Amino acid sequence: MMPLANLLTSLMALPPSGSRDAYLRFLNSAGDAGLHRNAGPEHVTGSCFVFSPEFDRVLLCFHRKGQFWVQFGGHVESKDVSVAEAAQREAREESGISDLALLSPGIVDLDRHDLHAGFSCTAHWDVGFAAAAAPDVEIAVSDESEDVRWFPINELPVQVPAGFRARLERARRTAMSLIGPRIGC
Template identity: 80%
Template sequence: MPLANLLTSLRELPESVSRDAYLRFVNLVGDAALRRNGGLEHVTGSCFVFSPEFDRVLLCFHRKGQFWVQFGGHIESEDASVAAAAQREAREESGIGDLVLLSPAIVDLDRHDLHGGFSCSAHWDVGFAAATAPDVELSVSDESEDIRWFPINELPVQVPAGFCGRLERVRRAAISLSGTLIG
């Protein structure tokens, strides 16, 4: 079921080089693409958490990667979909137990190679979005060194290459999903 759900969600995205590469990868590898032990490259789910006004983003300082990034991780056997995995990961890594995705719609695709400290060589990350109040109680998981809210226009220096542009595209997609107007 998660594989069919992912393929349907990918096909619903506008045509792009990234979308087509994801479709080729998932069709070629099949269900193994969704398993951590399915090969050196596999799909992961992530969640960008915004304030309700979409002017702040909650990021974690990734212990292995040593950078600030959205929440996310591997798909587990109990996850009904990649969206469910992204929501679970965001809940676990932020301590926000009632965090809910704005929509099961994909808002980001980011394939990235991994280096030192990782047992796999690449993640085909599928991103989703959520929003919550900035005063919600947070707790740092074992996978992170810190979690913190940042104004969208004042991100920390230690973010992955291309993250700022991705974040802006994700923010606009999240605003569209929520029906919020921005100036």
């Protein structure tokens, strides 16, 4: 399935909401161009929230351009077969965790945000996914970040984007529901 068709199918699987419906309108209007950064000032990006297996910690990067702590993510590239694959690739590149895998292909977050100075784009239509990694896994800082660090879910740093705490909690709950009950926990 092509990336656009795959994303539209994933969006349609979500419960109706203002965000979901806005994404569908944007993609139906923009078509394939909505997935490519060179096709216009607004486009889809893929991101990945990396949780500890117990979902009590989150791995964040300090974004060099944005100057805030945030989940991993970035632009869809021509080699990506889906936005989920782009999110996983970005999380691997930006965290240094080479074998990081998504918990599910299910979307856990939708966040359209305007961009400011330092960005060549004007807005990102971010589609978030989730992965899990052990907090003692070896991590690395990429060129796009100044730092990568684990934080307890209830002790996030001050420098996070507006609304991030609520988005993180929704993404955490959604990710937990996607994997279902865990045996032995």
